[in-house]
Amino acid sequence: MKNSFANQDILCGLDIGTTKIAAIVALPNPGGEPQLLGMGYVPSRGLRRGVVVNLEQTAADIAEAISLAQQNAGVEIDMVWAGIAGEHVKSLNSRGVIPITRWRGEQTGEVTPGDVDKVVEAARTILLPPDRRVLHVLPQEYMVDSEGGIRMPVGMAGVRLEADVHIVHCAVSSAQNIIACCKRAGVAVQDLILEPLASAESVLTEDERELGVILLDFGGGTTDLAAFQGSAIRHTAVIGYGGDYITRDIAMGLRTPMESAEQIKIEHGAAHLRAINQNDFLEIPGIGGREPRELSRSMLVSIIGPRVEEIFTVAREDLKKTRVLDHIGAGVVLTGGGASMCGMAEIAEEIFALPVRIGAPHDNMANYDLGLGPKFATAVGLVRHANRQYNEMLSSGRNAESWTARTSTKVRKWFSEIF
Ligand SMILES: Nc1ncnc2c1ncn2[C@@H]1O[C@H](COP(=O)(O)OP(=O)(O)OP(=O)(O)O)[C@@H](O)[C@H]1O
Ligand SMILES: [Mg+2]
Known part of the structure; x- marks a missing residue:
């Protein structure tokens, strides 16, 4: 039975991952968490290391995930909030400065919402090659004259307004491919959101963001990271290695096909000796009529551990280049x-020398009953992001119709060639 809500009121987060494509459908909830209606997910076959490499296959997989989500939720989906990742995504911090608008004859002025827009615009003015576009401009903090660390500068008196922003930019072609795949699958892209930002939105608490936290999304093809401090985003990065490398290491180390290596990893895999009973043994099915073999679980740790350590070390070294690691409370x-x-968690604690917890998008959504584990962090985060945009639209007094038209125009403007 179809739900009675208009399609424009349906939010759909679409995580186009290297391993799986997940669509999560929800109703917007003014002032609260989006209300989950249902979901659909299928294995992903057209991506490598977070980037679409086979358009036809990805479009078919997206169409299938959307169709499952539609059946599950009992609503039609024509618009999605899609995630984007891959090593082509880069970020930097930038600063903009403007004079504060003054009243005639006055020495100082009061910061207006227009001034805030202008200073953010000034901060986003960076030179990018023609094949790259800005994906996000995320204000970190403002400064009015010599007063820093301001989050809401509107109404403050002064002569000079500065803004620190985090800018994320990406390869136009990779973003275009995502939009094109969605279009072929019958859905329009409302907005493109960097995947670790979406994951952060579903698993981090406000306190963690304030104190300083590193989010690591360990996927199949990429490991994405986002660092927050003082409630602002400080750093984002995408590393082109993930769980698929571990599966490949197991397949090579045990001379077993990828499929059974993946199964062994999921059922028995462990990254640290502290997490297992070292007397545990498992049976590996023989290939080509050979006898099954016995393997100690600690042997599996000796294959998996070094790869995980390597990936976490790359993440740590990347974070070291920014000074954010010194401010992670x-x-x-x-x-x-x-x-x-x-x-x-044990291995991450050793590499980062920080406390570590596993984050899943639990309890963050109304109507939460789907058992959404960590692999759904991005999809849930995309829906929460969509809900926040919806709430911002309501509080700005625009109606939903003009809102959807407006953000579609943003995506359309970037990638006019394919519309
Ligand atoms: N219980 C488990 N034990 C070990 N690995 C697991 C387990 N469950 C899932 N994985 C691994 O997690 C990876 C998939 O994670 P996820 O679904 O987050 O990736 P993705 O979003 O599709 O990919 P990406 O974000 O890298 O593009 C695969 O490598 C899979 O083998
Ligand atoms: Mg992912």
Whole structure:
């Protein structure tokens, strides 16, 4: 039975991952959490390391995930909030400065919402090659004259307004491919959101963001990171390695096909000796009529551990380039499918020398009854992001119709060539 809500009121987060494509459908909830209606997900076959490499296949997979979500939720989906990742995504911090608008004859002025827009615009003015576009401009803090650390500068008196922003930019072609795949699958992209930002939205608490936290989304093809401090985003990055590398290592190390390596990893995999009973043994099915073999679980740890350590070390070195590691009061939150493997938190604690917890999008949504584990962090985060945009639209007095038209125009403007 169809729901009685208009399609424009349906929010759909679409996580186009390297391993799976997940669509989560919800109703917007003014002032609260989106109300989950249902979901659909299928294996992903057209991506490599977070980037679409086979358009036809990805479009078919998206169409299938959307169709399952529609059946499950009992609503039609024609618009999605899609995630984007891949090593082509880069970020930097930038600063903009403007004079504050003054009243005639006055020495100082009061910061207006227009001034805030202008200073953010000034901060986003960076030179990018023609094949790259700005994906996000995320204000961190403002400064009025010599007063820093301001979050809401509107109404403050002064002569000079500065803004620190975090800018995320990406390859136009990769973003175009996502939009094109969605279009072929019969859905329009309302907005494109960097995947670790979406994951952060579903698993981090306000306190963690305030104290300083590193989010690591350990996926199949990429490991995405986002660092927050003082409730503002400080750093984002996408590393082109993930759980698929571990599966490949197991397949090579045990001379077993990828499929059975993946199964062994999911059922028995562990990243740290502290997380297992070292007397545990498992049986590996023989290939080509050979006898099954016995394997100690600690042997599996010796294959998986070094790869996880390597990926976490790359993340740590990337974070070291920014100064954010010195200001992490809350620790590390691990999410993504890889976070389900035992021993991940133990190894992350050693590499980052910080407390670590596993984050799943639990209890964050009304009507939560689907058992959404860490691999759904991005999809849930996309829906929460969509709900926040919806609430912002309501509080700005626009109606939903003009709102959807407006953000579609944003995506359309970037990628006019394919519309
Ligand atoms: N219980 C588990 N133990 C170990 N690994 C697991 C477990 N569950 C899932 N994984 C691994 O997590 C990875 C998939 O995670 P996820 O679904 O977050 O990736 P994705 O979003 O599709 O990919 P990406 O974000 O990298 O594009 C796979 O490598 C899978 O083997
Ligand atoms: Mg992912």
